[in-house]
Amino acid sequence: MAQNDDDAWRAIVDNYGDRPDLEDHPEDPAGAAVGDGAAGPDDPADDLGASAPPAQPGWNDLFEGSDWEEERFVPPPPPPLPTTTADRMAAWVGVFGSPVVLLICLVLGFTPPELITYLLVVGFVGGFLYLVLRMNREPRDPDDNGAVL
Known part of the structure; x- marks a missing residue:
């Protein structure tokens, strides 16, 4: 039984796919037969003894001229970005702007006046x-346990 299985597999492997016809030597434009050693030592077709297989169509070639290009999904325009109030924007500028100004002064070696330094610290805090x-102190959804997908 094992010998029959081995023979069956060997037959499948030997006959798998299209095999190139090694007897046929097509001519290239220069007049030399491909695979006869005249192409040069770096020619991959010379190593195989046959010409390279024709190029396979690419993924994009499958959809050219089809209706797929016309049926693309176009999402609706996104909702406008939320805006904030002026007092909240001033607070964010104080939180992020004050340390940036102080850091720039530190890097440049500039010592701002003491009053400006206090105002920047007060703006941050x-x-x-x-x-x-x-x-907001209450959760968005009373049944929300924190997990949002």
């Missing part, structure tokens, strides 16, 4: 406290 106090 005040903006942070304002944003925390204005946060």
